[in-house]
Amino acid sequence: MKNHLIAEMFEQMADVLEFKGEIPFKVNAYRKASRIIKDLQIDIETLWKANKLNTIPGVGSGLAKKIDEFLETGRMTKYEEIVHSVPPGLIDLLKIQSLGPKTLALVHKKLNVETLEDLKRVIQDGSLAQLPGMGEKKAENILKGIQLREKGLGRIALGIALPLVEEIIKELKKLSHVGRIYPAGSVRRMRETVGDIDILAETDHGEEIVKKFVSLPHVTRVLAAGKTKGSVLVEGNIQVDLRAIKSASYGAALQYFTGSKAHNIRLREIAKRQGLKINEYGIFDGEKNIGGEKEEEIYNVLGLIWIPPELREDRGEIEAAKEKNLPELVTLEDINGDFHVHTEWSDGSGTIEEIVAKAEELGYSFVVISDHSQSAAYAGGLTPEKLVEQIKEIKRIGERTKKIRVLCGTEVDIHADGSLDFSDELLEKLDIVIAAVHSGFKQKVTERLIAAARNPNVTIIAHPTGRIISQREGYQLDLEKVMKVCAETGTALEINSYYERLDLNDINARKAKEMGIKLAIGTDAHHPNQMHSMRLGLGVARRAWIEKKDLLNALSLEKILQLKGKKKQECK
DNA sequence: GCCGTTTTCGGCCCGACTGTTTTCAGTCG
Numbered sequence: 001m002k003n004h005l006i007a008e009m010f011e012q013m014a015d016v017l018e019f020k021g022e023i024p025f026k027v028n029a030y031r032k033a034s035r036i037i038k039d040l041q042i043d044i045e046t047l048w049k050a051n052k053l054n055t056i057p058g059v060g061s062g063l064a065k066k067i068d069e070f071l072e073t074g075r076m077t078k079y080e081e082i083v084h085s086v087p088p089g090l091i092d093l094l095k096i097q098s099l100g101p102k103t104l105a106l107v108h109k110k111l112n113v114e115t116l117e118d119l120k121r122v123i124q125d126g127s128l129a130q131l132p133g134m135g136e137k138k139a140e141n142i143l144k145g146i147q148l149r150e151k152g153l154g155r156i157a158l159g160i161a162l163p164l165v166e167e168i169i170k171e172l173k174k175l176s177h178v179g180r181i182y183p184a185g186s187v188r189r190m191r192e193t194v195g196d197i198d199i200l201a202e203t204d205h206g207e208e209i210v211k212k213f214v215s216l217p218h219v220t221r222v223l224a225a226g227k228t229k230g231s232v233l234v235e236g237n238i239q240v241d242l243r244a245i246k247s248a249s250y251g252a253a254l255q256y257f258t259g260s261k262a263h264n265i266r267l268r269e270i271a272k273r274q275g276l277k278i279n280e281y282g283i284f285d286g287e288k289n290i291g292g293e294k295e296e297e298i299y300n301v302l303g304l305i306w307i308p309p310e311l312r313e314d315r316g317e318i319e320a321a322k323e324k325n326l327p328e329l330v331t332l333e334d335i336n337g338d339f340h341v342h343t344e345w346s347d348g349s350g351t352i353e354e355i356v357a358k359a360e361e362l363g364y365s366f367v368v369i370s371d372h373s374q375s376a377a378y379a380g381g382l383t384p385e386k387l388v389e390q391i392k393e394i395k396r397i398g399e400r401t402k403k404i405r406v407l408c409g410t411e412v413d414i415h416a417d418g419s420l421d422f423s424d425e426l427l428e429k430l431d432i433v434i435a436a437v438h439s440g441f442k443q444k445v446t447e448r449l450i451a452a453a454r455n456p457n458v459t460i461i462a463h464p465t466g467r468i469i470s471q472r473e474g475y476q477l478d479l480e481k482v483m484k485v486c487a488e489t490g491t492a493l494e495i496n497s498y499y500e501r502l503d504l505n506d507i508n509a510r511k512a513k514e515m516g517i518k519l520a521i522g523t524d525a526h527h528p529n530q531m532h533s534m535r536l537g538l539g540v541a542r543r544a545w546i547e548k549k550d551l552l553n554a555l556s557l558e559k560i561l562q563l564k565g566k567k568k569q570e571c572k
Numbered sequence: 573g574c575c576g577t578t579t580t581c582g583g584c585c586c587g588a589c590t591g592t593t594t595t596c597a598g599t600c601g
Contacts, residue, residue: 025584029573060574100599268585
């Protein structure tokens, strides 16, 4: 699959063209095409073979020709020409905050800056500040940008951001004059990582709430504290912004600050075509405000139905909203159970009883106990004898509780040769079998996952790509091949809810859905409290346009066991 | 470079903030 590669090439071309002062619209055309290709649900090579490159929005004859050349010959002449026209590494400097293409072009031309070291030197010796349009402050800000980058201040996991936001909101809600208060930005869209955190508060007393905000115990540094906006750093160098918004424009502000950028650009284009204008204060017909108190108003005025934040990525949601054809996204209330939970029988730290109690508290009708198998020695994996013993114990506990079904499961290792860590005979005794790769990440992972999917006893493939957010790339595998077999055999794929995994991710989960594969959220909890992370996996599912019918967790237990029985029949 | 209820040219999202400037360019989200 070359989608990512091509998207990356166009992005690089956009950077260089911008640096060279090419008209912004051309630069944007490359950026837009890059983003859309990256998000594409199908292999761009498939479209190419069907002569359908021009059906990709943002790809016209010019870009289609470049893609065509690349897929035909493995090279893109224009790319090489453009990217090689600047010193290597120079364009990377654009990632420094406060240093944009214009400034970079200036220091490159006038001061021969080509590397980060060069840049530091011209700041320190004062020559950058001497350039026309530059000054002490500019130089200082760029230096701060460099330091920020060197400190590696990146994006943080949603699982870290969400609890933090909730604590802050809980504190601010105590003020009597605060009405609606929600996170905006990528937190509200449930992206797997977030840059900084935006919170919007409905209030007429901006100064007061900002004062309270910047004096919260979480705050390590106050960056700004005005009448309508406060900006702070909290522990872990996470930036949190609070905006005080008047009632009349709260909906417009929430819409505006939720983004995504691409989604908002599309909305403003639509508005413009209708002779309207959208900004963070409302939607306007000339000078006249025709909406903005509620977020729905912005969408409705444009002839769209309200779009759930998780869908706002310009991945087809606007077209669907126009047709009133948005998916009915699965909600937390739809979740009937958790498929992936560990106990102290392997490397978890809760008892089976504690897990069951937590599942009851969460209102589930079932929970699957799925401890590790024998090969996972590092995780205290169960021997076959231990598993037999555990099955008895689970049944004993299950009989005592009437409210909930406690299911026997396992997270069984897939060996390097594709065989499973327990015999089929033993696996048959279980209600749910989750199969996973935990070692040999570079050894024929595609073939191993396919072999597991073909096993009639395997219900779910866990964390299918093996990626760890901002730490590990994931297995070397051809996911599409694996998905084809899953679709064929009726094997479900997991959306692992652990905050550093979220695997499958939104794009792959959506692709799975479109291939007719069922998804199953598993929290991979190693302590009963971690079962609350269901909402992270749910966020991924919603971003993937998943509806009740696509998600095993939202089906009745009868239906789940029926699907499992069907797979067994067909695989035999 | 893309695109079309302003169709094959002439547009292309919007505003805040900052720092450099006396009216605006650059950067960011």
